Amino acid sequence: MYQEVSMQWSNRIRRLAVTLVASAAIGTQGASAGSSNNIVLVPPAGLPELARKAGEAMFLREAHDGRTVLYIEQDQGTALAILDVTDPRHVKSDGSVRLDVPGVFDFISDLGSRAALIRFRQGQGSAVLDFHNDKRPSLKIIQGIPVQGSLVRLGNDGFTVTSPAEATPALSDSFVDTSVIDIANLPDRVRVFDVKRVREEITNEETGTTFLLADDGLYLVRRPSVERDKESRELAARDAG
Structure with missing residues (x-):
């Protein structure tokens, strides 16, 4: 009886030892895979x-x-x-x-x-x-682009940069100065247009037109390439109909 119980305990201990060794091996393989496959630092x-x-x-x-x-x-x-x-x-x-x-x-x-x-x-x-x-x-x-300001891209045609306008004691309203930079003809030339004291700005995404309401009236920033694309889409839609 004593020998039978001892053998049972011996078998249980051996099975437990095998289980622990197998678990350790699996854990080691998982850690190795995580460190080698998930993140690679290249010096x-x-x-x-x-x-x-x-x-x-x-x-x-x-x-x-x-x-x-x-x-x-x-x-x-x-x-x-x-x-x-x-x-x-x-x-x-x-x-x-x-x-x-x-x-x-x-x-x-x-x-x-x-x-x-x-x-x-x-x-x-x-x-x-x-x-x-x-x-x-x-x-x-x-030359002439403000060092600080908010930049808005105009596709591949150019961009605008707005910066606070110079304060005028007689006027309490908030104005900005807008620089329009045309880079459509790179590398040949870059053109810069300045619009002073802009009160409001609105853009029509369909035609690419930006409207600038300034002290001396309304300015339009046109993008002919976008206008042509719009006309082409409308013509294609009419032909398809």
Whole structure:
């Protein structure tokens, strides 16, 4: 009787030991899978040489051919490193370009699919980076853009920047100054229009028209490309009907 009970306890202990060992093995495999498959930290040494130096700022955009490209500002703003990061497992170098700039800058906003607005630090003005050639972006410095203000994009055609108007003691109403920047003809030219003391702004998204009600009357900011698209849609709808 005693021997039978002892054997039963021995069998139970062996089964328990096997169960504990199996559980530990499963737990170890789960932890290993979680640490190796869920998060992967790639150091600079695992990336192209262009990524192994300090940078000032970055800008991520989709290229014309569908690739995802990361631009890194380096060398105090005078160089732009270009990395193809479409596949994070295989980051590729697309070279770098030199920029003739007054100093370090920050990327402020993309301007549609072909350009980006940058602003130089220390109040040194603004510029537009032209991405018509994704691997050879060029710089167009723009004079007259407010250093501070609210930016509204106008598709690929341009953008507006609004900033508080200069206070006038005789008038208590709130006004803004609006700068309209036309970049549709990059890289050839950039045009800047200033509308002072704007009381109200309304945009018709269907035609792309922006109405600015200013001290001296009404201004229209037209976008002929959007108007043509609207006319084409209406013509196609009539033909289909």
